[in-house]
Structures are given as C-alpha cells and as structure tokens.
Amino acid sequence: MAKKALIAMSGGVDSSVAAYLMLQRGYDCTGVTLRLFDNPQENPDEKTCCSLDSTEDARSVCRRLGIPFFVYNFTESFENAVIKRFVSAYENGSTPNPCIDCNRYIKFEKLLRHAEELGFDCVVTGHYATVAYDAASGRYLLKKSVDAGKDQSYVLYPLTQAQLAKTVFPLGEMTKEQTRAIAEEQGFVNAHKHDSQDICFVPDGDYARFIEAYTQKTYPPGDFTDESGNVLGQHRGIIRYTVGQRKGLGLALPHPMYVKEKNLGANRVVLCDNAALFSRELLAGDLNLIAVSAINEPVRVSARVRYNQKEQPATVYAVDSDTIRVVFDEPQRAISKGQAVVLYQGDTVFGGATIL
Numbered sequence: 001m002a003k004k005a006l007i008a009m010s011g012g013v014d015s016s017v018a019a020y021l022m023l024q025r026g027y028d029c030t031g032v033t034l035r036l037f038d039n040p041q042e043n044p045d046e047k048t049c050c051s052l053d054s055t056e057d058a059r060s061v062c063r064r065l066g067i068p069f070f071v072y073n074f075t076e077s078f079e080n081a082v083i084k085r086f087v088s089a090y091e092n093g094s095t096p097n098p099c100i101d102c103n104r105y106i107k108f109e110k111l112l113r114h115a116e117e118l119g120f121d122c123v124v125t126g127h128y129a130t131v132a133y134d135a136a137s138g139r140y141l142l143k144k145s146v147d148a149g150k151d152q153s154y155v156l157y158p159l160t161q162a163q164l165a166k167t168v169f170p171l172g173e174m175t176k177e178q179t180r181a182i183a184e185e186q187g188f189v190n191a192h193k194h195d196s197q198d199i200c201f202v203p204d205g206d207y208a209r210f211i212e213a214y215t216q217k218t219y220p221p222g223d224f225t226d227e228s229g230n231v232l233g234q235h236r237g238i239i240r241y242t243v244g245q246r247k248g249l250g251l252a253l254p255h256p257m258y259v260k261e262k263n264l265g266a267n268r269v270v271l272c273d274n275a276a277l278f279s280r281e282l283l284a285g286d287l288n289l290i291a292v293s294a295i296n297e298p299v300r301v302s303a304r305v306r307y308n309q310k311e312q313p314a315t316v317y318a319v320d321s322d323t324i325r326v327v328f329d330e331p332q333r334a335i336s337k338g339q340a341v342v343l344y345q346g347d348t349v350f351g352g353a354t355i356l
Helices: 013-026 052-065 075-091 100-115 178-185 207-215
Strands: 004-008 029-035 069-073 122-124 129-134 137-145 222-225 229-236 257-263 268-272 278-289 297-306 312-320 323-333 340-345 350-355
Touching: 004 013, 004 100, 013 029, 013 052, 013 122, 013 178, 029 052, 029 100, 052 069, 075 100, 075 207, 100 122, 297 323
Parallel strands: 004 029, 004 122, 029 069, 222 268
Antiparallel strands: 129 137, 137 350, 222 229, 257 268, 278 323, 278 350, 297 312, 297 340, 312 323, 340 350
16 A cells, blocks of 8 residues: 655645655655635735645646645644744744744644644655655754755754654755756646745735734834943834844944844843854754754754854754754854754754754
8 A cells, every 4th residue: 555645735836846756656645735824915926835826726736646635724823833933032032933933833743743643654845855764873864955055954953853754855856946847847837936935924024014913012112222332323113123134223323233132121222343243152942953862072063043054163062951052163143042053964954953
C-alpha cells in the first residue's frame, strides 16, 4: 500500500510542484490549504499567501493532479499562536518573526498532529530545505537547500526530531528555476505566480496600523533621546520602531542616527550612531537543537541573526539546557531582541533560539 502524504498547499508554485513530486515518488497524496485569518479587504495584487485566489489556485492544481483537496480552518489557532504573539512582542519591545511561529505552531505542530490522526505518513511543504537521517548519530538533520538564494532553513529551525521524522521537503534539491519549469510543463495555473513576500496578515507592511486596529489601543508619543539622555524630538508611538531603523524617524538631525533600543517603562526610543549598533555577543533562549541533543562544551558554528544575513563565524556556549550565549568573531550590526539566531555547521542546521 502506498504511503500517504498530506501536502500543505498555499496556492503558490512551490507547494504545487511539491505535490507533483510526491505523486511521482508513488505517494497517495491529498492537498490541503490552511485558512489562517479572515481578511475582508483582500487585494489580488498583494504578495501574500492565504487569499481566496490562492485557495482556488491550490484547488485547480489538485484537480489537475487528480488528488483530493480540502480547506482546513485554523483561524483560531493562528490567532492565538501567531497574531497574538506578534502583537505582544511589539508591545514588549521585541521584533518578532511570525513566519517562524507559523511553522512552529501551525504547520509542523497542529497540521502534523492532524495528519497523524488521519493516518497520513508525512506532511509535505514547498519549503526550500531538506531533511536527512544521520545513522551515526541516530538523529534527523535539517539541511540547507541547494538553491542558496531560496534557502528557508532559517525559518524551520524550531522543528523537533519527531517533526522532522514526519516531514518531507521535496524542493530542497532543486532550484527555483527548475520548480517553475516543472510547473509550466504540467500546465499549473500558478506556474508564473509571484512569490509571497509579506507577512500574510499585514500585507501592506504597516505593522503599527495593524497592531492599533487589532488591539483597539493607541500608543502614545514619547521622547527620542541620544545615549546620554538628551531629548532629540518626539516619537509617534513605541511600536513603530525597530532596532537599527534610520528611515521614518521624522527628525532633522545633523548626522544619521539609528534606533538602538526602546525603553518601554519610560516610553523612550534611544538613538545612536551607526557604530554603536554593533555588538559581539548575544543571549538567546527557547533553544531547539537539531544536530545534537545537548551542548556540553563550546562549539564553533556560523550564525545568522536575521533571515537575509550572511552567516557569520561564532562560538556558542550553553548557559543552561534552554539558553545559549553566542560570541561572534566580528561585531554584528543591530542584533534585535525577538529575532532568531540560527546556528549552522556547513550545510546543516545545528540549532537555533530566540534572541533575548
């Protein structure tokens, strides 16, 4: 009997080709689109997933492939696990990554658990990464995509051993160009569809406006100061600023200044020169290790503190079972609380954690 695969289909080209490739491998496939939030003002030009048009694109591909298609309503879980965490992070001075939370709590926790209950052998997505089993260590490993420009291993670091064992990423050994070529050959309606680029529930990128509408709160103005406490002007609400930001401050300054930190208690945004944004160390918690079960001694890694950053050489030290200290060889710019630090050894994800 063929193994059963549940394909998470966003309506984009990647997940569509993932479904096709799993069929080619002999799996009994079922497609599913997750309804994650209600957006009454959908815009077909917005570069997001999860729209009504995307659902119909996924349905069209499944019809063409001859596989069943369903829509699962995960809106309540998504609100609790992703949107509320996003809002809370901004309110507490952090810079969150909701795509990581969506992967962690929705796709590879709730959906995977649902798939297991229905008798599926694995969950499949169109992420650009690969899963490999290492017989020597007895562990499942998360590895980078062969397409370095599309690699998504950074946002997948929270996956546990149990989740990796039940997850397949068919596109990890392909380039984006190869993916689109397959979609075109198969006549998929989304073969040339643009990639989703924005946070799905904030398609216009205006995080502050979304948070104010969601919370029905206003965030009062306060002082911009320099590192010595000298007042430089007034900010427009502390949720509107992120560490390293220069544009949009609304100040006429004699030289460029950047957001260094946010003092929530004083409702103050502290600005600094570019040089003061650099630091060599960070502390991170909520640790998930993939390549090993524990860090027993200092380990050499390369690390990224944001999605698009080039990996930087560093040493990681265990503070306790859930917390690490990462010391970079060279100072890094604008390390931001709430973002992920992801650790690599070669093409393998060693592990990752949330910057504290």
